[in-house]
Amino acid sequence: SQQGEEDPQALSIQEGENATMNCSYKTSINNLQWYRQNSGRGLVHLILIRSNEREKHSGRLRVTLDTSKKSSSLLITASRAADTASYFCATAISGGYNKLIFGAGTRLAVHP
Protein backbone atom coordinates (compact mmCIF):
# COMPACT_ATOMS: atom_id res chain seq x y z
CA SER A 1 0.00 0.00 0.00
CA GLN A 2 1.18 3.54 -0.68
CA GLN A 3 2.16 5.59 2.36
CA GLY A 4 2.39 9.00 0.77
CA GLU A 5 0.01 10.82 -1.47
CA GLU A 6 1.17 13.69 -3.63
CA ASP A 7 -0.91 16.64 -4.64
CA PRO A 8 -1.46 17.72 -7.35
CA GLN A 9 -1.19 14.65 -9.58
CA ALA A 10 -0.11 16.86 -12.46
CA LEU A 11 1.17 20.42 -12.69
CA SER A 12 1.81 22.53 -15.78
CA ILE A 13 3.67 25.84 -15.52
CA GLN A 14 5.78 28.26 -17.55
CA GLU A 15 9.53 28.61 -17.25
CA GLY A 16 10.50 30.98 -14.49
CA GLU A 17 7.45 30.22 -12.36
CA ASN A 18 7.63 28.38 -9.05
CA ALA A 19 6.29 24.85 -8.67
CA THR A 20 4.89 23.55 -5.39
CA MET A 21 4.11 19.90 -4.74
CA ASN A 22 2.61 18.51 -1.56
CA CYS A 23 2.89 15.13 0.10
CA SER A 24 0.80 13.66 2.90
CA TYR A 25 1.60 10.48 4.78
CA LYS A 26 0.00 8.28 7.41
CA THR A 27 2.47 6.84 9.90
CA SER A 28 5.42 8.05 11.96
CA ILE A 29 8.58 8.61 9.99
CA ASN A 30 12.31 8.92 10.54
CA ASN A 31 12.76 11.12 7.50
CA LEU A 32 11.07 12.13 4.28
CA GLN A 33 12.81 12.19 0.93
CA TRP A 34 12.00 13.63 -2.48
CA TYR A 35 13.02 11.95 -5.72
CA ARG A 36 12.83 12.92 -9.35
CA GLN A 37 12.22 10.61 -12.30
CA ASN A 38 12.66 11.58 -15.90
CA SER A 39 10.59 9.61 -18.38
CA GLY A 40 11.84 6.06 -18.71
CA ARG A 41 14.72 6.55 -16.32
CA GLY A 42 15.57 5.59 -12.76
CA LEU A 43 14.82 7.72 -9.73
CA VAL A 44 17.29 10.33 -8.52
CA HIS A 45 17.43 11.50 -4.92
CA LEU A 46 16.87 15.24 -4.50
CA ILE A 47 16.70 16.03 -0.81
CA LEU A 48 16.14 14.42 2.60
CA ILE A 49 14.53 16.08 5.61
CA ARG A 50 14.63 14.44 9.03
CA SER A 51 11.61 14.25 11.31
CA ASN A 52 13.12 16.82 13.69
CA GLU A 53 13.69 19.37 10.90
CA ARG A 54 11.10 21.82 9.60
CA GLU A 55 12.73 23.24 6.50
CA LYS A 56 15.64 22.45 4.24
CA HIS A 57 17.13 24.07 1.16
CA SER A 58 19.23 22.75 -1.69
CA GLY A 59 19.88 25.06 -4.62
CA ARG A 60 16.47 25.94 -6.11
CA LEU A 61 14.70 23.38 -3.92
CA ARG A 62 12.98 24.10 -0.63
CA VAL A 63 11.36 21.36 1.41
CA THR A 64 9.17 21.80 4.45
CA LEU A 65 7.95 19.17 6.87
CA ASP A 66 5.05 19.41 9.30
CA THR A 67 4.98 16.23 11.38
CA SER A 68 1.86 17.34 13.26
CA LYS A 69 -0.04 17.42 9.98
CA LYS A 70 1.94 14.54 8.48
CA SER A 71 2.67 16.59 5.39
CA SER A 72 5.56 17.94 3.37
CA SER A 73 5.95 20.30 0.45
CA LEU A 74 8.57 20.65 -2.25
CA LEU A 75 9.08 24.06 -3.83
CA ILE A 76 11.10 24.44 -7.02
CA THR A 77 11.87 28.10 -7.65
CA ALA A 78 12.50 29.69 -11.04
CA SER A 79 11.61 26.49 -12.88
CA ARG A 80 13.29 25.47 -16.13
CA ALA A 81 12.15 23.23 -18.96
CA ALA A 82 14.73 20.72 -17.75
CA ASP A 83 12.76 20.36 -14.49
CA THR A 84 10.04 18.54 -16.42
CA ALA A 85 9.78 15.16 -14.69
CA SER A 86 7.79 13.20 -12.13
CA TYR A 87 8.48 13.98 -8.49
CA PHE A 88 7.91 11.47 -5.68
CA CYS A 89 7.99 11.76 -1.95
CA ALA A 90 9.24 8.75 -0.02
CA THR A 91 8.81 8.20 3.68
CA ALA A 92 11.27 6.30 5.82
CA ILE A 93 9.01 4.47 8.26
CA SER A 94 9.89 4.58 11.95
CA GLY A 95 10.82 1.31 13.56
CA GLY A 96 11.57 -1.88 11.75
CA TYR A 97 14.19 -1.97 9.07
CA ASN A 98 14.25 1.40 7.37
CA LYS A 99 11.34 0.75 5.04
CA LEU A 100 11.19 3.37 2.25
CA ILE A 101 7.70 3.86 0.85
CA PHE A 102 6.85 6.01 -2.17
CA GLY A 103 3.80 8.02 -3.05
CA ALA A 104 2.06 8.17 -6.42
CA GLY A 105 3.98 11.22 -7.64
CA THR A 106 3.36 14.60 -9.23
CA ARG A 107 3.99 14.97 -12.96
CA LEU A 108 5.47 18.39 -13.60
CA ALA A 109 5.59 19.96 -17.05
CA VAL A 110 7.54 23.20 -17.48
CA HIS A 111 6.89 24.95 -20.76
CA PRO A 112 9.48 27.25 -22.40
Added chain:
Amino acid sequence: EAGVAQSPRYKIIEKRQSVAFWCNPISGHATLYWYQQILGQGPKLLIQFQNNGVVDDSQLPKDRFSAERLKGVDSTLKIQPAKLEDSAVYLCASSSPGEGPLEAFFGQGTRLTVV
Protein backbone atom coordinates in the same frame (compact mmCIF):
# COMPACT_ATOMS: atom_id res chain seq x y z
CA GLU B 1 31.61 5.45 -7.57
CA ALA B 2 29.82 2.88 -9.72
CA GLY B 3 26.05 3.03 -9.57
CA VAL B 4 23.45 0.31 -9.18
CA ALA B 5 23.58 -2.04 -12.14
CA GLN B 6 20.52 -3.84 -13.44
CA SER B 7 20.01 -6.23 -16.31
CA PRO B 8 18.39 -6.74 -18.67
CA ARG B 9 17.06 -3.28 -19.55
CA TYR B 10 14.10 -4.66 -21.46
CA LYS B 11 12.33 -8.00 -21.54
CA ILE B 12 9.28 -9.21 -23.43
CA ILE B 13 7.79 -12.57 -22.49
CA GLU B 14 4.54 -14.42 -22.96
CA LYS B 15 2.21 -14.97 -20.03
CA ARG B 16 2.96 -18.08 -18.00
CA GLN B 17 6.65 -17.89 -18.90
CA SER B 18 9.31 -17.21 -16.30
CA VAL B 19 11.74 -14.30 -16.12
CA ALA B 20 14.63 -13.22 -13.91
CA PHE B 21 16.14 -9.84 -13.20
CA TRP B 22 19.57 -9.15 -11.81
CA CYS B 23 20.83 -6.31 -9.64
CA ASN B 24 24.30 -5.39 -8.42
CA PRO B 25 24.11 -2.68 -5.73
CA ILE B 26 26.68 -0.08 -4.85
CA SER B 27 29.63 -1.65 -3.08
CA GLY B 28 29.24 -1.62 0.68
CA HIS B 29 25.51 -0.90 0.69
CA ALA B 30 23.83 -3.28 3.10
CA THR B 31 20.24 -2.45 2.19
CA LEU B 32 18.81 -3.56 -1.15
CA TYR B 33 15.29 -2.88 -2.37
CA TRP B 34 13.23 -4.23 -5.27
CA TYR B 35 10.36 -2.03 -6.41
CA GLN B 36 7.67 -2.56 -9.02
CA GLN B 37 6.53 0.55 -10.89
CA ILE B 38 3.45 0.27 -13.05
CA LEU B 39 3.06 2.98 -15.70
CA GLY B 40 1.73 6.19 -14.18
CA GLN B 41 2.14 5.02 -10.58
CA GLY B 42 4.73 5.35 -7.85
CA PRO B 43 7.22 2.59 -7.06
CA LYS B 44 5.77 -0.18 -4.90
CA LEU B 45 8.15 -1.94 -2.53
CA LEU B 46 8.25 -5.68 -3.23
CA ILE B 47 11.09 -6.84 -1.01
CA GLN B 48 13.85 -5.39 1.13
CA PHE B 49 17.10 -7.08 2.11
CA GLN B 50 19.47 -6.15 4.89
CA ASN B 51 22.73 -7.83 3.92
CA ASN B 52 21.52 -11.26 2.75
CA GLY B 53 18.45 -11.46 4.95
CA VAL B 54 14.89 -10.49 4.00
CA VAL B 55 13.51 -7.80 6.33
CA ASP B 56 10.29 -7.01 4.47
CA ASP B 57 8.44 -8.92 1.77
CA SER B 58 4.90 -8.07 2.80
CA GLN B 59 3.97 -6.85 -0.70
CA LEU B 60 5.67 -9.64 -2.64
CA PRO B 61 3.22 -12.02 -4.40
CA LYS B 62 4.95 -15.08 -3.05
CA ASP B 63 2.99 -17.53 -5.15
CA ARG B 64 4.83 -16.29 -8.24
CA PHE B 65 7.63 -13.95 -7.20
CA SER B 66 10.85 -14.91 -5.46
CA ALA B 67 14.05 -13.07 -4.69
CA GLU B 68 17.40 -13.85 -3.21
CA ARG B 69 20.54 -12.01 -2.29
CA LEU B 70 23.40 -14.42 -2.01
CA LYS B 71 26.44 -13.37 0.03
CA GLY B 72 24.78 -10.05 0.75
CA VAL B 73 25.84 -8.52 -2.56
CA ASP B 74 23.96 -8.93 -5.84
CA SER B 75 20.36 -10.03 -6.04
CA THR B 76 17.94 -11.70 -8.42
CA LEU B 77 14.18 -11.30 -8.66
CA LYS B 78 12.22 -14.03 -10.42
CA ILE B 79 8.66 -14.25 -11.65
CA GLN B 80 7.19 -17.65 -12.44
CA PRO B 81 4.68 -17.84 -14.05
CA ALA B 82 4.23 -14.29 -15.32
CA LYS B 83 0.82 -12.67 -15.68
CA LEU B 84 -0.24 -9.76 -17.88
CA GLU B 85 -0.51 -7.51 -14.82
CA ASP B 86 3.19 -8.02 -14.07
CA SER B 87 4.02 -5.67 -16.95
CA ALA B 88 5.95 -2.90 -15.23
CA VAL B 89 9.40 -1.48 -14.61
CA TYR B 90 11.31 -3.35 -11.91
CA LEU B 91 13.65 -1.07 -10.02
CA CYS B 92 16.48 -2.06 -7.78
CA ALA B 93 17.92 0.36 -5.24
CA SER B 94 20.51 0.24 -2.51
CA SER B 95 21.42 2.37 0.48
CA SER B 96 23.62 2.33 3.53
CA PRO B 97 21.79 1.61 6.77
CA GLY B 98 21.51 4.55 9.06
CA GLU B 99 19.07 6.39 11.26
CA GLY B 100 16.11 5.81 9.06
CA PRO B 101 17.15 4.92 5.52
CA LEU B 102 19.44 7.43 3.96
CA GLU B 103 19.51 8.27 0.27
CA ALA B 104 18.57 5.33 -1.95
CA PHE B 105 20.43 4.93 -5.22
CA PHE B 106 18.42 3.46 -8.06
CA GLY B 107 19.37 1.48 -11.10
CA GLN B 108 17.88 2.23 -14.51
CA GLY B 109 15.32 -0.52 -14.10
CA THR B 110 14.13 -3.44 -16.19
CA ARG B 111 11.05 -2.81 -18.30
CA LEU B 112 9.02 -6.03 -18.46
CA THR B 113 6.25 -6.51 -20.98
CA VAL B 114 4.08 -9.61 -20.63
CA VAL B 115 2.04 -10.42 -23.74
